Amino acid sequence: MLFNSYTFIAFFIVVLILHNLPFSWKVKKINLLIASYIFYAAWNPPFILLLWLSTVVDYFVGRALYTQDNPHKKKLLLVISLIGNLGMLCFFKYGGFLLENFVTLTHMVGINFHPAKPNIILPAGISFYTFTTLCYTIDMYKKKSEPVKSFLNFALFVTFFPHLVAGPIVRPPQLVPQFEKPRKANKKQLFEGLFLLSLGLFMKVVLADSMLSSSADAVFGAGSALHALDAWMGVMAFSGQIFFDFAGYSTCAIGAALCLGFVLPQNFLYPYAAIGFTDFWRRWHITLSSWLRDYLYIPLGGNRKGKLRTYVNLMITMLLGGLWHGANWTFVVWGGLHGFYLWVEKFFRDRSARATGEIVVNQPIPMVVKASMVPSIPSNKGFQGFLYAMFTFMLVNVTWVFFRSNSFGRAGEMLNSMFGGVGKADPLLSTLAMIKIAVIITGMLIFHWFMRDRRVTELIYRLPWWLTGLVWSAIVILLILSQETSNSFIYFQF
Amino acid sequence: MPQNTLAKPALLMLILVITAIGSWEIYLRNKGVAISYDDGPPLWSHNRAMVYEPADKATVFIGSSRIKFDLDIDTWQKITGKHAIQIAQVGTSPMPVLEDLGNDPKFKGRLVVDVTEGLFFSNGSEMQRYITYYHKETPTQKASFQLNHFLESKFVFLDKDFLSLNAQLDELKIPDRPGVFQEPDFPMEFESTNFDRQDKMSPKFLADTNLQKRVQNVWLYIIGLGQHAPQPPVDPVPGIMQTAKNAIDKIRSRGGDVVFVRTPSSGRFRDIEQHAFPRAEFWDKLLAVTHCRGIYYADYPATEHFVCPEWSHLSPHDAVLYTQALTGILPAPFARQ
Numbered sequence: 157m158l159f160n161s162y163t164f165i166a167f168f169i170v171v172l173i174l175h176n177l178p179f180s181w182k183v184k185k186i187n188l189l190i191a192s193y194i195f196y197a198a199w200n201p202p203f204i205l206l207l208w209l210s211t212v213v214d215y216f217v218g219r220a221l222y223t224q225d226n227p228h229k230k231k232l233l234l235v236i237s238l239i240g241n242l243g244m245l246c247f248f249k250y251g252g253f254l255l256e257n258f259v260t261l262t263h264m265v266g267i268n269f270h271p272a273k274p275n276i277i278l279p280a281g282i283s284f285y286t287f288t289t290l291c292y293t294i295d296m297y298k299k300k301s302e303p304v305k306s307f308l309n310f311a312l313f314v315t316f317f318p319h320l321v322a323g324p325i326v327r328p329p330q331l332v333p334q335f336e337k338p339r340k341a342n343k344k345q346l347f348e349g350l351f352l353l354s355l356g357l358f359m360k361v362v363l364a365d366s367m368l369s370s371s372a373d374a375v376f377g378a379g380s381a382l383h384a385l386d387a388w389m390g391v392m393a394f395s396g397q398i399f400f401d402f403a404g405y406s407t408c409a410i411g412a413a414l415c416l417g418f419v420l421p422q423n424f425l426y427p428y429a430a431i432g433f434t435d436f437w438r439r440w441h442i443t444l445s446s447w448l449r450d451y452l453y454i455p456l457g458g459n460r461k462g463k464l465r466t467y468v469n470l471m472i473t474m475l476l477g478g479l480w481h482g483a484n485w486t487f488v489v490w491g492g493l494h495g496f497y498l499w500v501e502k503f504f505r506d507r508s509a510r511a512t513g514e515i516v517v518n519q520p521i522p523m524v525v526k527a528s529m530v531p532s533i534p535s536n537k538g539f540q541g542f543l544y545a546m547f548t549f550m551l552v553n554v555t556w557v558f559f560r561s562n563s564f565g566r567a568g569e570m571l572n573s574m575f576g577g578v579g580k581a582d583p584l585l586s587t588l589a590m591i592k593i594a595v596i597i598t599g600m601l602i603f604h605w606f607m608r609d610r611r612v613t614e615l616i617y618r619l620p621w622w623l624t625g626l627v628w629s630a631i632v633i634l635l636i637l638s639q640e641t642s643n644s645f646i647y648f649q650f
Numbered sequence: 651m652p653q654n655t656l657a658k659p660a661l662l663m664l665i666l667v668i669t670a671i672g673s674w675e676i677y678l679r680n681k682g683v684a685i686s687y688d689d690g691p692p693l694w695s696h697n698r699a700m701v702y703e704p705a706d707k708a709t710v711f712i713g714s715s716r717i718k719f720d721l722d723i724d725t726w727q728k729i730t731g732k733h734a735i736q737i738a739q740v741g742t743s744p745m746p747v748l749e750d751l752g753n754d755p756k757f758k759g760r761l762v763v764d765v766t767e768g769l770f771f772s773n774g775s776e777m778q779r780y781i782t783y784y785h786k787e788t789p790t791q792k793a794s795f796q797l798n799h800f801l802e803s804k805f806v807f808l809d810k811d812f813l814s815l816n817a818q819l820d821e822l823k824i825p826d827r828p829g830v831f832q833e834p835d836f837p838m839e840f841e842s843t844n845f846d847r848q849d850k851m852s853p854k855f856l857a858d859t860n861l862q863k864r865v866q867n868v869w870l871y872i873i874g875l876g877q878h879a880p881q882p883p884v885d886p887v888p889g890i891m892q893t894a895k896n897a898i899d900k901i902r903s904r905g906g907d908v909v910f911v912r913t914p915s916s917g918r919f920r921d922i923e924q925h926a927f928p929r930a931e932f933w934d935k936l937l938a939v940t941h942c943r944g945i946y947y948a949d950y951p952a953t954e955h956f957v958c959p960e961w962s963h964l965s966p967h968d969a970v971l972y973t974q975a976l977t978g979i980l981p982a983p984f985a986r987q
Contacts, residue, residue, distance in 0.1 A: 362815070639813075
């Protein structure tokens with residue numbers, strides 16, 4: 157079920173009513189669990205079996221991992237969990253990709269192998285709930301937290317509909333304790349949740365779908381090289397579209413959960429105001445970057461095994477992070493480019509730290525900052541910081557070319573067009589489309605910069621009530637007038 | 651003073667939203683705007699799902715926009731007693747739908763195929779999006795369609811093509827750089843869509859020759875685009891005819907049947923069509939290859955005289971007359987219970 161659908165509005169009203177009726181806490185949790193299964197099954201009912209399988213296996217394997225003292229048996233259990241979770245992900249998400257690459261390899265060594273093309277449908281949100289359950293079993297293996305005592309709580313933790321399909325990727329300690337005691341939104345949480353839900357839908361429906369998606373699709377779907385202006389505008393449109401689409405989903409998820417009295421972690425913190433790539437990854441898809449740090453980068457050795465290994469670990473993490481987004485080498489290159497930018501940044505930061513004798517590790521840092529894989533550089537909100545943020549934004553735009561293009565050929569054409577390699581090309585985008593992109597992207601950058609160290613949930617209380625009401629009205633009116641419904645969220649495919 | 655909750659802003663938001671949307675709705679109704687349904691993949695799929703009705707109870711119509719304007723569904727149903735299932739789609743070739751129905755073992759019905767040569771004999775694949783949507787439609791999409799239908803039947807402002815935010819911004823008519831592709835600029839009065847997917851021109855459109863000329867210019871623009879398009883490396887027409895034959899053979903093998911219909915066109919559009927698609931080479935050959943009966947409007951006194959206000963589609967009044975005539979011309983199993 158999509159947040160931007162009439163079905164969701166009807167569904168959510170029923171869920172809210174049920175959650176506020178005087179049932180016992182256990183009945184309310186069962187209601188939420190059933191609602192979550194309906195939310196998922198409304199897309200493709202058979203795939204609910206995968207969700208059940210993942211939930212049952214990881215609940216029991218997780219408990220066994222925690223209580224098992226025999227190291228061999230413990231490792232075996234972990235392997236079962238990893239094979240179960242990653243095997244499912246590999247089959248559904250990477251099956252076709254692996255086969256395609258295998259065929260290419262066989263052709264390279266002269267074997268004429270032509271297997272039937274597999275017709276595998278990707279279950280929605282499999283990458284997200286696999287990571288959610290994986291972190292539980294790994295934590296149990298490491299005894300980082302206690303096993304979840306109740307199967308109902310565990311099933312609800314995995315399946316809770318606001319985060320199920322496209323995150324935020326939650327950890328057991330963030331959500332399970334919230335299921336242990338009765339919870340219901342108070343008046344403040346309910347209105348705040350509704351505001352966030354409206355804001356998230358506005359970002360997705362009005363800005364991403366209505367204003368930017370057609371331009372991005374036209375530019376990336378053009379079969380030829382483009383005028384530099386069109387190419388840049390198309391890439392900017394996609395930069396905005398992917399942010400508003402995904403951050404819009406996260407905002408909806410956080411808002412929907414809050415309406416029910418639950419708190420989900422932040423996933424985006426104005427990433428286009430990032431000063432540098434370390435900062436960017438503290439602000440973009442925070443729950444994924446922190447997951448990759450804790451369950452990939454640190455287990456690989458992090459920065460504890462010397463400088464060279466730190467660089468290698470960083471790159472491995474970013475390459476696999478790229479591959480997580482999609483079964484295509486273009487995503488790997490996207491991750492690799494981010495890894496390269498992080499390398500360069502780390503190199504200069506280390507050099508600068510050596511020159512000044514500064515120690516940049518082990519500072520007391522908030523949770524969100526911890527999400528980064530490399531130490532932070534001091535933020536500078538002055539003009540110099542703004543220039544660096546804009547430079548970062550421009551480089552991020554280059555990476556989006558690989559993320560959005562369906563082949564390296566198209567990515568090459570786009571980059572060639574962007575950097576003036578094309579002599580003469582027909583103009584593509586209408587003036588109105590370019591005005592929309594220019595206004596929205598400029599507005600987005602100013603807003604991100606202004607909100608860099610602020611939170612929207614603080615700002616709405618600081619503004620005069622009538623101004624908050626006016627902004628909220630504009631959001632809802634534009635949402636209704638845009639008449640765009642039921643377009644899938646981009647991150648559903650990941 | 652800092653607020654404790656968002657109750658007051660929420661109340662203000664509710665009042666302003668109801669006032670703004672309500673005012674917009676009242677303004678549009680006073681302007682004479684009628685209810686129109688979004689003719690996208692969900693509504694098409696809703697009709698596509700009906701094609702399995704027994705052949706003696708329903709006739710299925712596929713094609714392009716002409717049959718959507720020219721077939722008056724109420725008239726058809728009143729005269730024939732059969733359900734008219736309209737799954738033609740504007741600006742598209744019906745070939746992908748014909749193939750889809752041919753490959754659907756459950757379809758055993760009677761099919762009327764509207765032929766607009768410029769679209770029928772093109773490689774257009776826009777319909778594939780609709781067909782894919784139908785085959786992959788999820789339970790939540792079906793439920794959303796029902797809710798959307800309820801809202802669309804109550805509010806005129808819910809007209810995505812002409813009254814959405816983007817459509818209103820398009821009305822600013824900001825000039826483009828030379829060479830940018832111009833989207834066809836149809837006036838809102840040209841077309842509204844009923845829930846049964848029949849399209850109708852508004853009385854204002856029929857009374858205003860400037861609006862009619864605007865649509866005529868759109869046709870000339872589209873025809874001009876087609877003339878400047880590069881020729882495909884292989885002539886697609888024989889392949890299209892063979893594909894049509896294969897699909898029709900499959901439908902017939904299951905007990906279904908197919909008839910082709912060429913609806914009226916007028917003015918310069920008709921002249922250009924006759925020049926670009928000579929009847930002997932296209933229409934007659936199509937009937938010969940597929941062994942189907944065809945009803946060409948110019949062959950029948952009851953249909954030869956119709957004049958299309960904008961050269962391509964009939965007015966609602968003429969659609970009633972044309973439908974009456976068509977029910978008398980079509981082979982009995984198509985138009986009789």
